[in-house]
Amino acid sequence: NAGVTQTPKFRVLKTGQSMTLLCAQDMNHEYMYWYRQDPGMGLRLIHYSVGEGTTAKGEVPDGYNVSRLKKQNFLLGLESAAPSQTSVYFCASSSLSGGAEDTQYFGPGTRLTVL
């Protein structure tokens, strides 16, 4: 049981390049999330998904796109990277039981630098 995994762990891009970050979870969770974490800003929600084939915008969606073609995978795309997208990206997943144990489980993060 690997939990939530993210690929890649580190990446350096040049301005204007594109890339896709992959998140996978093996806990059969319905909900998946993408966050970015910047110094002094905390975790901010980019996009989320409540199930296979569905996505929705979070707090800071501009410049990103997502897809959830399979329940266990959630992809985050940057079509034309900008230096402002330099950040640490975390993926998370949770179940929809609504109980006290219904926490979000986080992946190890992807450290992205855009030059």
Add this chain to the structure above:
Amino acid sequence: GQNIDQPTEMTATEGAIVQINCTYQTSGFNGLFWYQQHAGEAPTFLSYNVLDGLEEKGRFSSFLSRSKGYSYLLLKELQMKDSASYLCAVSPFSGSYQLTFGKGTKLSVIP
């Protein structure tokens, strides 16, 4: 909208007790989570409060007052490994759907 406030940094001595406060003003509230995040690592779940009162879990306890929009995380018998950031997060729905996070409190434990 959501507004969540936590102190930016705190320092405490090994073996001591420290209280990390979190105040929130939100358009909807169902429950409050606390997460721990060591430098360079992912956040991990510590506690979840829905009802008013204190929830104790080993050396860590978390308190919630819904009427005051206030929570705190209490860490007892501090250890060096407790040096980390502590994140307060609020959910307007049951469970952890649509969490809004505070900016986190960086705790340094000194000998």
